[in-house]
Amino acid sequence: MTCKELQHLLYSARIEDFDPAEREFLKKHLAECEACKTIFQEILKADQILASIKKTTPLIRNEHALTDSILASITNKRAEKTNTFFGRLSDMFSIQAVRFACSIVILLCGMTYVLIEYNDMKKIVILEQRLGIQHDFNRASVVLPGVNIPGFLYDYYELFNGSKTYIELTNKLILMKKEDLQVLLNGYKELDEASRKRLDKMQNQFLKDGYLKLSSMEKNEEVEKLRNEIERLKKELEQNNLKKGRQ
Amino acid sequence: MQNNKSADALVQLIEDAQKGDVMAFEKIVKDHQSYAYAIAFRFFCDEDDAEDVVQESFIRIWNHLKDFDSRMKFTTWMYKIVVNLCYDKAKSNKRRARVFAKSNDNSSKNDCVENFDIERDLTNKETAVLIKHIANGLSEKQRMIFLLRDLQDLTIQEVVDITGMSESAIKTNLFYARQNIRKKLARLEVSV
Numbered sequence: 001m002t003c004k005e006l007q008h009l010l011y012s013a014r015i016e017d018f019d020p021a022e023r024e025f026l027k028k029h030l031a032e033c034e035a036c037k038t039i040f041q042e043i044l045k046a047d048q049i050l051a052s053i054k055k056t057t058p059l060i061r062n063e064h065a066l067t068d069s070i071l072a073s074i075t076n077k078r079a080e081k082t083n084t085f086f087g088r089l090s091d092m093f094s095i096q097a098v099r100f101a102c103s104i105v106i107l108l109c110g111m112t113y114v115l116i117e118y119n120d121m122k123k124i125v126i127l128e129q130r131l132g133i134q135h136d137f138n139r140a141s142v143v144l145p146g147v148n149i150p151g152f153l154y155d156y157y158e159l160f161n162g163s164k165t166y167i168e169l170t171n172k173l174i175l176m177k178k179e180d181l182q183v184l185l186n187g188y189k190e191l192d193e194a195s196r197k198r199l200d201k202m203q204n205q206f207l208k209d210g211y212l213k214l215s216s217m218e219k220n221e222e223v224e225k226l227r228n229e230i231e232r233l234k235k236e237l238e239q240n241n242l243k244k245g246r247q
Numbered sequence: 248m249q250n251n252k253s254a255d256a257l258v259q260l261i262e263d264a265q266k267g268d269v270m271a272f273e274k275i276v277k278d279h280q281s282y283a284y285a286i287a288f289r290f291f292c293d294e295d296d297a298e299d300v301v302q303e304s305f306i307r308i309w310n311h312l313k314d315f316d317s318r319m320k321f322t323t324w325m326y327k328i329v330v331n332l333c334y335d336k337a338k339s340n341k342r343r344a345r346v347f348a349k350s351n352d353n354s355s356k357n358d359c360v361e362n363f364d365i366e367r368d369l370t371n372k373e374t375a376v377l378i379k380h381i382a383n384g385l386s387e388k389q390r391m392i393f394l395l396r397d398l399q400d401l402t403i404q405e406v407v408d409i410t411g412m413s414e415s416a417i418k419t420n421l422f423y424a425r426q427n428i429r430k431k432l433a434r435l436e437v438s439v
Binding site: 011063 | 266267269272273276277280281284285288289294297298301302305306309369371374377378397398400421422423425426428429430431432433435
C-alpha cells in the first residue's frame with residue numbers, strides 16, 4: 001500500500017473498521033512515515049470531535065410540549081375523521097362489542113332468511129300435494145308463493161330452469177312455468193266433470209289461501225292471455241255441455 | 248433479557264396503538280421522540296425544523312401504524328419515515344429560501360466554529376454549528392448517510408433499509424462524506 005492509498009483509506013474508513021492486517025501495516029508504516037503519521041493524528045483529532053458530536057444527544061427544548069402537540073394533532077385528526085359518516089362508521093367498528101353485535105345481527109338475519117325459505121318450501125310442497133303433482137323440480141312446480149325478496153325469486157328462476165312467467169299480485173308473487181300453465185289448460189279442456197270439479201275446488205282453495213288470484217293478474221300480458229283462454233275454454237265447455245244437454 | 252422484555256413491551260404497545268389506544272401511542276412517542284429528534288436535528292441543525300419533522304413523523308406513524316410490518320424493527324421503520332420527511336422538508340425549505348432568499352442569507356454567518364471544548368457535552372447550538380460547518384458541501388444524501396452511520400451508529404444494513412439505497416452506493420457516499428468531513432475537522436482549531 002502506498003502512502004496515497006493509505007491516506008485515502010484513513011480519511012474514508014473508520015479506524016475501528018480496519019482488519020488486523022491493515023492495522024498491522026498502519027502501525028509499521030506510521031513508525032516510519034512522518035507525513036502519514038501527521039495525517040493519522042489529524043484524523044484522530046477529527047474523530048475525537050466527531051465522537052463529541054456523537055455523544056451529545058440533541059435535546060428537545062420541551063419534550064412534554066412536543067409529545068402533547070403530537071397527541072393533540074392525532075386526536076384532532078381523529079375528531080375530524082369521526083365527524084364524517086365513514087369516519088364514525090369505522091370508529092364504531094373498531095369497538096369489539098360493536099363488531100360482535102353486528103355479527104350476531106347478521107347471523108340472526110341469515111337464520112331468519114333460512115327459516116322463511118324453509119317455510120315457503122313447506123308451503124310449496126303442501127300446494128304441490130294438493131294439486132297431485134309429483135315433487136320434481138325440473139318438470140312440475142305450478143304455483144310458488146313468493147316473498148318480496150329478489151334473491152329468493154332469483155333462486156327459484158334458477159331452480160325451475162328459468163321460468164318465464166311470473167305474476168305480481170297485490171302483495172303476493174306467483175311463479176308458474178308457462179308450459180305447465182298450458183298443460184293445465186289443455187288438461188282442463190279434457191277433464192271429466194268430477195276432475196273439473198276437483199280442479200275448481202283446488203282453485204277455490206288457492207283463492208282462500210291467497211296464493212292464486214287469477215282475477216288480479218293484470219300486469220302480465222301473457223298471463224292475461226292465458227287467463228282469457230281459461231275463461232274462453234270454460235265457456236266453450238259450458239256451451240258444449242248445454243248443446244249436449246239439448247241434444 | 249432486558250432487551251427482550253422491552254422489545255415485547257414495545258410489540259404490545261404497537262398492537263394496542265394499532266387498535267386505536269392513544270395512551271399506548273403516547274408511550275411510544277415518549278420513548279422514541281428523542282431518537283427521531285436526534286436525526287432531524289443533526290440533519291437540519293435547526294430546532295424548529297427538527298421538531299416539525301418529529302411531529303409530522305409521529306402523525307404519519309399513527310396514521311400508518313396498521314401497515315407496520317412487525318418483522319421489521321420499529322426504530323428502522325420510524326427512521327425511514329423521519330428520513331423521508333427530512334428530505335421533503337429540506338425541499339420545501341429550499342423552495343421557501345428561494346422566495347425569502349435575502350432574509351435568510353446571513354443566518355449562519357455569525358456562527359463561530361472555533362473554541363469548542365469537546366470534553367464537555369455540547370449544546371444544541373454548538374452541535375448545530377459544528378455539523379453545519381463539517382457537512383457544508385455535502386449533498387443531502389451524503390449528509391444523511393453519514394449521520395445515520397457515523398453519528399447514530401446504525402449498521403450498513405439498517406442504513407440500506409432506511410434509505411432504500413444499495414449497499415455499494417451507501418459505502419461510496421459514506422467514504423466521500425467521511426473524507427470531506429475529516430479534512431475539515433482536521434483543520435478546525437478546537438480545544439481538546
